[in-house]
Amino acid sequence: MASASITFVLIRLGELAVKEAALLRGVDDDIRLLRDKLEWLQTFIQHADHERRTGANNYIGLWVRQTRDVAYEVEDVLDEFLRKADLERLGLPAWKKCLKLATTCTTQVSVRRVLRDRMDSIKNRLKEISENVDKYKIEKLQSSTSSAQNPTNSAAASCFCGGVESDPFRSYHQVLTNNNDDKERSVIAIVGESGIGKSTLAWKVYDSSDIRCHFHQRVSINIPPHIRDTDILYFIYKRLCPDADDKMSLTTEQLHASLSEKLRNKRYLIMVDGLVNFTNWNSVLHGLPDNGELGSRIMIITRLEDKEAAYADPKVSPLRISYLYEHESKDLFCHKVFGSKNQFHNKVFGSKPLLKNEEEEMLEIFHKDVFEITQGLPLAIVVLAGLLRTKSFMEWDKVLSQLKTNEKSKRVKRILALCFDDLPSRLKSCFLYFAGMPENLIFNARHIVRLWVAEGFLKPKKGKTMEDIGQSYLKELISRGMINLVRKDPSGGVWLVTIHDRLHAFAQSEAHEESFLEVHDNADLLMPNSVRRLCLHNYMQSHVPMDTSFPKLRSILCDFAEERKTNSVKNHGGHNGLRYHGLQFLPRSKFLRVVDLRGMRIRKVPNEIGNMVHIRYLGIRSRSLVHIPSSMGRLINLQTLDITRSRVENATQAFWEIPTLRHVMANKLNLPKSVGVLSNMQTLTGLVCTDPWEKNISPLHHMIYLRHLEISGLGSGHWEALADAFQKLEALVYLHLAAKPEDEKIPFIQLTKFTLQRLQILELYGKIDMSNADIEERYTLPNLNRLVLKLSMVNQEFMDRIGELPNLRELVLSKKSYDGSKLMFSDSGFNSVTNLVMADLEDLVEWTIRPKSIPMIKRIALSGFTKLNIKLEGNQGPQCLKGLMDHLEEVVLCNMPDDLTVEPANSAFSEKINCVAIKTKSEDIMDAMLRAGRWRESMVAGTLY
Known part of the structure; x- marks a missing residue:
């Protein structure tokens, strides 16, 4: 992982050389030499991480750690240099810039002198580390551990598969629908080792046609490991009633009453994935109606042992999922390596494959090796297959020989470590970022990619946006089995992803070991001065104090339980007795690049945030947020603003002139009639038009790369300018238009021209005006695959025409x-x-x-x-x-x-x-x-x- 840290710093050095050439006069040679030295160290250290993890030699771990610390020190120096330079340039009109030219030059000389001194110190330290490589002969220890491994004999299949049901799908299906004619409500727990396939089996049964017909109502939820019982009930309620009031207005009594009403006289099935204890399980059951003898079922997917899981319902034995048989292991392995349509066959065997008989014989040998190594554990098979898919067939033996060991308990960990070590440096950083995501939840892939972009993990490629590159990184991780694809978007891109809890635990361990990222449930840390990325997850406490200072912090990601009226304490400074976070820790973290806060009660953002010029990503998703300060316009590097759940209605005009903006996601944020040249903008959602657009010029005029647009409040003063903008928005794939409620109409004629050729999703909220449309003209939305109409009042003729969309x-x-x-x-x-x-x-x-x-x-x-x-x-x-x-x-x-x-x-x-x-x-x-x-x-x- 140290190689990934060096990669990141090398990227920053490259960016600095390009963007700040004028500032670097006199120190450019020092930076070039430092970059060369780091590149050499990166080459030597790429293989050392594996040695460090095995613990074969303490020198390796020390060398890796010292090299990583130097890379972090370089990052600190660069960020401090850029911060001072940016603050010098902020907010000055042209005449003041000329007036301060002399003093600015003096300041730059002083800043460069400090930078040069720090660089000299770093180069001396790097020289000492390099000398230690020769002094302690560290390079001669490489690959010593892997070469010492000896293959072991394969165990019998029955040792790994004993006790498994002959057909677990049918058995589970019978438990849900019949259970020996037991018509009382019951709880069924699916148990087994992590990675055994519990969720896969549960979803297969849950989605079967017989189960859909048998139950009147079905609900499925994913929950983090530690969560309040009332929140479990609330998530079930929200799945039943997605448009209901939010939980801030529900007391526990109201929640119980609402669930009883929704499930009254219904045979229901509720699937809960991720429960790890039954401490307050009776409270959850008490909140769900029993419904007499209808035969309702609650199924729990858990990592608990049989005895612990039996507390869910002592009358029903847990269903234990066991390992795969050898032939099942072989089928799963082939499917993952070669693909469902055998599309990766040539990638593995090459364009000139072996003779068929020879190929089958060699595959059979490798299948036995894979079964011996994985012991029939599905997760291990999937991840190992993802690794072997990237190798040629002739390299498989070398990979598998490294995994054969007598220590069966460590085989899965060795597989995960080997797969991680095989990742390119940039992908390592991206994978480890999942360590900061809550466990057992499902994530929006676009959200993940935006964070990667802000962190600087992605390598630019000519002709591709950073978001496209992020998508390719996601697909590579999915192909390798390191993360799981849940759902694609209409264009075939990655939309929803998740990470298996065992891979998640490995990522957290590796991230913590390498000081890449720390995960905690509160901000009371032992060494806050050294934390660079901090993730706080707490679904039990309503309020987590954030008074600690983090001087080296680059990223903070928080996900907290939202505070409710029923369990809050009195606070004279807040309404309804609820406490608010003041975010005073933000100004103390001058290097922050990513701020992503969820579930915190925040009314306002401190004005000092305007001096935090490194911020690329600012996400504050809080229903209580009503105001963002005017100093936001000083965030000259800001790429993403996410205030989707807030009540913020206005942003300063200076904010709309930040040229680096790429994504603005809000709830009801007013879009001004004029903005800066936002040529990098890709996402605008939750925007409201309050002013007419003059001279047919819209604020979208220069947003030629805009992909997602959601805008409401459109009236007669907008449509003509919007039609002109559509001529330029060739990249648009998602469009949501909502007319003003005062009987405004959407002129459909502008959607029949040869524009919006790439549009895939179109949502129109408001009456559609067909008066000026030529009904004989062919509609030209060739790639549209989803159309949503609301309040549109269209006629049969309109339906006949949209029926022609190909x-x-x-x-x-x-x-x-x-x-x-x-x-x-x-x-x-x-x-x-x-x-x-x-x-x-x-x-x-x-x-x-x-x-x-x-x-x-x-x-x-x-x-x-x-x-x-x-x-x-x-x-x-x-x-x-x-x-x-x-x-x-x-x-x-x-x-x-x-x-x-x-x-x-x-x-x-x-x-x-x-x-x-x-x-x-x-x-x-x-x-x-x-x-x-x-x-x-x-x-x-x-x-x-």
Whole structure:
């Protein structure tokens, strides 16, 4: 990992040489020599991390640690130099800059003199470290540990697989649905070693068609290891009612009452992944209705042993998952190495593979080695396969020989260490960053990439944005099995990811050992002066004091339990007796680059933040935040501002002129009518237009790389300028437009021109004006795959035209999106649609589906109709709805009346209806469908992290 630290410092030295050439006159030779020396050290030290981890020689660990400390010292010197230089240049008009030229030059000479002295000291220390390499003959110890390993004989398969169910899927399925005719509510725990595949099995059963039909309501949540029982109940409630009031307004009694109401007279299944103790488990059960003899089930995925897990429900034995048999291990290994479609075969064997028989014989030998090393543990197989996928077939023997050892208990750790050591230096930093993420949760990949960019982990490539490079890093880690892909976005990019708890523990251990990052539950640290990256996770305490100073801190990531009225203490300075964080620790950490705070009660940001010129990422997601200071305009290096959950409405004009801005995510932040040249901007979400745009010039004019735009409050003074902006926004992939509620209309004509060619998701909230649109003109949104309409009041003619969109996969017709009592999907319409949602179309009473329409449909969700008759034309004739029936998996009904009719009633369409009695609003019917059907939208405690 020391090599990654040196890599990062080398990047900073390169940036400094390019951006601050004028400041470096007189010390540029010193910096060049220092960079050369660090590059040589990086080359020698790349193999030393493995030696240091094995503990074969104390000299190795000392050498690695000293080299890393020098790299960190270089970073401190550079950051202090840049900070002083930036503060000199901040906030000065042109005439003052000329007036201060003489004094500035004097200041620069002084700053350079300090820099040169510090550089000389560092070079002398590096010279001493280099001499120690020869003095103690450290280089001769490389690879000594790996060469000493001897292969061991393979154990019998039965030793690793004894006691496993002949079909654990079927056994678990029977426990959930039958359990020997036990109709009482019961709790089933899935137990087994970490990495054994508990979550994989649980999700397979949870998502099976029989389970979906058996239970009226299903809920799944991922929770961190240590969490309050009331929060577990709240997360369940939020999954049931995603549009309900937030937990700040719910007392414990109200939460219990709401859950009882939502689950009354329903057979429910609740899956909780991540529970590690049952101390307050009875409190959780008490908050869920028993429902008599309906046979509700609660399943727990836990790492606890059988005896501990038995406390969940003494009447039901835990289901233990055991190791894979040898043939199962072989199947999983081949699938991970070569891919589901064997697409990595040539990468492993080369363009001229071995003869088929010879190849199979060698594979069989390696399969036995893999089974011996992994012992049939799925996690070990997946990670090892990810490593071998990067090697040629001829290199496999060398890799596997390093892993064969008599110490079976350490084999998984050795696999993880070897896979980590094989990562390029930049990927090591990116992987270790997951150590700072909460355990057992699911993360937004875009959020992770923005943090990587702000940290400086990514290497620029010509023709690619830093976000694209970050996506490629994520895909590499996923390919290697180091992190898990949960969901892709519509463009095929990585959207949601998670990391296995065993890999997470390894990352935390390695990050702590190398002083890369520290994870704690509070800010009371033993050595705060040395911490460079700090992650605070606490889901038990409502308020965590933050009064400590961290002089060398570069990054702080906090995730706390949000404070509620019911358990807060009196504070004369706050409202409703709730305490607020003053963030006074921020100004004391002058080198901070990343600030990402979640769950803290914050009303305002200290004005001193304007002097923290190194900040690249500022995320404060707090519902109590109402103001950001005007000094924010001084953050000349700021890339990302994330205030998505706040009540902030205005930012200073100077903020909108920071040229480095890339992502601004808010809730209801006013967008001024003019901004600076923000040519790097990629994300603008949660923006509101309050002023008309003059002379047809919008603030989006120079944002040519904008990809995600969410803007509301649009009126007549915006549309013409917006249409002109669309001519330049060629990179736009997500667009959300919301008109003013005062009967404003969205002119659809601007979406029919040859613009927005890359647009993939379009959400229109407001009445669509078709008056000036040429209905005969072909719509030109060739890559659009998701369309959401709300309050749009479109007609049949409009539906016929959007049905021609070639790549439309998801169509959501929400509240008042259709104006009429009858709707027909014609033969030529919606040929690519797989997911269809129709909600709160109160006037619609008849929906006709023609024989050749929606031929690829898989899932349909209907909600909030007062009366609806579905007519399937041609169902009994020679041209029946064969295409529809071939692909249709499920029809989910939510909040629907009993008089729903389907003609003909005995059609296959009727057989696939799954009624879900969810008595809630349909504002977010997509989420209701995701919970009711197989559309798994992974959530973190009710909210994407």
